[in-house]
Amino acid sequence: MDFSRVELSPEDQAFRDELRALLKTLVTDEVIARDRETGENFDEGVHLALGERGYLAAEFTDEADGGFSRLRRRLWNLEIGRAHTPWFHWGTTAMVARAVRDFGSDELKAEVMERALSGRIRLCLGYTEPEGGSDVATCKTRAVRDGDGWIINGSKMFTSNAQNAAYVFLITNTDPNAPKHQSLTMFLVPLDSEGVEIQPLRTVDGDRTNITYYSDVRVDDRYRIGEVNGGWTVLRDALNDEHGTVERGADGLQKVAAMAEHLVLLAEAIDKVAALGPDDDAVKYRLGRGIARMEAAMSTPDMFGRVANAQTMRDVSLELMDIQGAVATLPVDAQGAQADGGAEYVFRLAGPTGIYGGTLEVFRNMIAQHALGLGRPAYAPPAKR
16 A cells, blocks of 8 residues: 655646635534534535535536546545544535436426535435345335326435425335345435424434335426336446445545544544543553554545444444543533543444444455455344254
8 A cells, every 4th residue: 555645736736735724714603513413514604605605516516527636535525624624525416416317307307406416415324124234125115107207205314404304215115026136116306295203313322314205295207216116227327326336546645434534523632632641551551542543544445444444443443431430421512521532422423423425334344255255144033053
C-alpha cells in the first residue's frame, strides 16, 4: 500500500481551503448540537447551501462530464468528515439518483435529477423489512399491477431520513411464486402519497430512523425503475455501493472503506481521554494499543475495512470507557462528564455502525465466500447421530 503524501496543485489547494472555510461557516456548534439532539444526521440548511454552490452536482458527476476529479472527490470526503457535517443523507440520495439515472424513464429523470442534485429534495432507502434481516431479497412488500399503475402494501424498517425525503427507493415483490432474486421490482415512491405512514424509531446511539408503512399506496408505472421482476439488476450496484465493494482505482484516492468517517470520532475520543494525563504505564499501553488498532483499521480497504472499522470502534470505545471508569457513562454536556463525553458517545455509536448497510456477520460471510473461497455458511443444526 502506498502511503506517500499527495502534493496539491495551487488550484486543488484553493479548492480545499475554500471548502474548508465554507464548512466552518455552515457546520456551526449549533448545527452539531442540534444534530446530536435530533439524531437525524442531516441539516437542511447545510445541505441546501452546498447544493446551491454546485458541490452536490460536482460530487455526483464524473470528471469527464464536468464533476470532481478523483483528487477533489477525496478532498471533499475528508473535509466533510473532519467538519462533522451531518451528511449521511447525501450518500443515500446520490445512491438512489444513480439508479434513477441508469434505469429510470426520461420522465422520472426530469422530475427527480435536477432537484436532487441541487439539494432541494432528498431520497431514502426502503430495503429492510421487520422480519427480513439483512437479506433484502426476502421481500414481502407487495406491488400488484392495477391498470396503468401499481398498488403497494407492506412495511419497511430503518427507512432513515424518510422524514426529510421526498421519495423512497422501494424494493417490492411482484411475483411471489418466482425465485426470490427474480421476483423483485424497484419503485421510487413519493412519500407524500396517500397510504404512506412514517413512524420514528430511535437507536441506541440516539440516531433517528423510521418504520414506514405502505397501505394501498397507488403509484403510476412511471415511478417503476427498471424492468418488472428485474429489480435485482437495479439493486445490485446500489448494494455494492452501500457495502463499499465497488471496483477500486489504482491511484489510491478512493475512500478507503465504508464507515471510515466514524473513526474520526473515535480518534477524537482517544485524544481527549489521553489529554486527561494518565500516568499509569498500563493505561498508556492500552491507549497506545487502541491507537495502533485504529490506524490499522483506517488503512484497511473495502469490505475488510468495513468490518475492521466497526469492530475496532466496539473494542476500543469499551477500552476508553474502562480507563475512565464510572464517569465515562456520563454523556456530552452532562455535569461531571470527562473528555466531553466522547467515549460514551462512540461506545453507543459503535453498535449500530456494525449494522448499517449489513451486519458484521454478513460481511464476514462475504469475506469468507468471495475473498477466501470458502463454502456457504450452514445454519442448520448439526445432524443427530
